[in-house]
Amino acid sequence: MSNQFRSNKTDEEIESQVEDGILPEVNEKAEIPRNFFTLMFTEGVISKQAATDMLPFIIFIAFLGMIYIGNRHFAENNIRDIDKLGKEVKELSWDFKTLKADLMLKSTQTEVAKEVDTLGLLEPNEPPKKIVITEGEFK
Numbered sequence: 001m002s003n004q005f006r007s008n009k010t011d012e013e014i015e016s017q018v019e020d021g022i023l024p025e026v027n028e029k030a031e032i033p034r035n036f037f038t039l040m041f042t043e044g045v046i047s048k049q050a051a052t053d054m055l056p057f058i059i060f061i062a063f064l065g066m067i068y069i070g071n072r073h074f075a076e077n078n079i080r081d082i083d084k085l086g087k088e089v090k091e092l093s094w095d096f097k098t099l100k101a102d103l104m105l106k107s108t109q110t111e112v113a114k115e116v117d118t119l120g121l122l123e124p125n126e127p128p129k130k131i132v133i134t135e136g137e138f139k
Contacts, residue, residue: 105111113123 106115116123
């Protein structure tokens with residue numbers, strides 16, 4: 001082996017020197033896995049600068065997504081409240097109709113006569129009389 005610097009060494013000479021311990025072993029850089037995102041960022045489809053420039057837009061889209069989700073929850077809660085109030089209105093309508101029917105029954109002449117009879121009041125048997133006033137009597 002000579003003491004000269006040779007730039008055109010073959011791979012076999014370099015491997016033999018590494019095995020003999022003359023040259024230190026050079027670790028190759030780890031290869032970047034080839035997937036969608038690494039291809040997009042490394043091969044120029046989207047550069048790091050372009051991705052950084054798009055960050056405000058991406059944040060804006062995420063914000064709109066959160067507003068959309070919140071709006072959906074708000075609408076579903078409103079629908080539940082409307083259904084609950086609709087059921088309550090139906091129930092109150094039934095109560096109103098029941099009370100109205102009871103009142104109509106209790107306000108008939110026979111029912112009133114039964115209730116008043118306990119107080120000692122009687123139904124008049126003779127028809128009402130018409131009172132006629134002439135012009136000169138009232139003064």
